[in-house]
Amino acid sequence: MSVLWIVIPLAFIFAGVAVWAFVWTVRSGQMDDLDTPASRILIEDEDLAPAEPKLNPTRENQD
Numbered sequence: 001m002s003v004l005w006i007v008i009p010l011a012f013i014f015a016g017v018a019v020w021a022f023v024w025t026v027r028s029g030q031m032d033d034l035d036t037p038a039s040r041i042l043i044e045d046e047d048l049a050p051a052e053p054k055l056n057p058t059r060e061n062q063d
Contacts, residue, residue, distance in 0.1 A: 025031055
């Protein structure tokens with residue numbers, strides 16, 4: 001029974017920290033858009049133009 005004097009305050013502290021963490025994430029905008037980052041991987045990127053060759057090759061490229 002005496003262990004309840006330790007467990008109950010620890011439970012309240014843990015619950016308070018959990019509520020504070022949730023409020024902090026909501027206020028910082030981390031819960032605003034949960035769908036777009038997950039579906040972004042399905043969207044194909046546009047093809048990039050090929051890089052132009054260098055006009056003056058360096059010694060490293062001649063080997």
